[in-house]
Amino acid sequence: MRVHFDNVNFGSTSGPNTFANRLARGLFESGHEVLEASAGADASLVFIEPSGAPLASRVVQRLDGVWFSPSEFHTKNAAIKRLYDVADAVVFQSEFDKSFVTRWWGSKPGAVIGNGISLLPVERLTLGLLIEMRQRYKTMFCCSSNWHAQKRLAANLELFYHLNSTCCPNSCLIIMGHNPDKRSSHPHVFYAGSESHDVCAEVYSACNWMLHLAWLDHCPNVVVEALAQGTPVICSEAGGTKELVGGYGLVLKEAKEYDYSLVEYDKPPAIDVKQVSSLPPKATLGAHGDIDIKNVVKKYVSLLQENT
Secondary structure (H helix, E strand, C coil), X not given: CEEEEECCCCCCCCHHHHHHHXXXXXXXXXXXXXXXCCCCCCEEXXXXXXXXXXXXXXXXXXXXXXXXXXXXXXXXXXXXXXHHHHCCEEEECCHHHHHHHHHHHCCCCEEECCCCECCXXXXXXXXXXXXXXXXXXXXXEEEECCCCHHHCHHHHHHHHHHHHHCCCCCEEEEEECCCCCCCCCCCCEEEEECCCHHHHHHHHHHCCEEEECCCCECCCHHHHHHHHCCCCEEEECCECHHHHHCCCEEEECCCCXXXXXXXXXXXXXCCCHHHCCCCCCHHHCCCCCCCEHXXXXXXXHHHHHCCC
């Protein structure tokens, strides 16, 4: 099968483009061809909204997060909605996304397919600083994002303070990613900035837990990457992250259940971090969602080939 990828920048490291690279590589390794133009393509896979270039006769729209804000819902989603109405099928990243989108735009043929990654755990740590930290701290936490209010860095910090002072003494927190919107003077909190995928993989492998309390997140690649390294995750119940985490971590309840209404997602509600009283051993945790890129590719191929 020949698949045209539309509205993708293979040179970008943003969330959708990072996954597009992984999916394209997986399709190629499975014997399919990835095209950057629609000529000769069996199907066009459009990431979020069309670029304006010609599309193939079969069009599948891969949604990321649509805009939730009441003031932006109709304007910033306009091109996304136009394609949604005419696409042959839609890929939702999570059941959470599907519930939100179909509430507002109606049902659509398609499938829920989460992000995936090659399951290649780090065999050993090579970074001297991480080796030293692993020897120094009993419990290592991490979090990673392109930081803004919805990602709740402040809540992640509060959760770390709580765990460090109660059930996890002698612990540290490594914060990775662009533009952290909350600074901490705690001596065991370290800001690593933006790092390459290989460095991030080593950090995830070295850490005991990832903290990801983002509100209404969809299918975060950083969580997929951490799970691939065997790192359990503490997340919020509001959004699609809990579908990735499954039983391999802890899911914190929100004060109020989200009802798929339009909201200002840059004003997340407070979350009670003290509901975590202890951290279970890894051996007692259940399984996480299916993040193997090989299985993700099979699901995409099935949807792209349907009726072609």
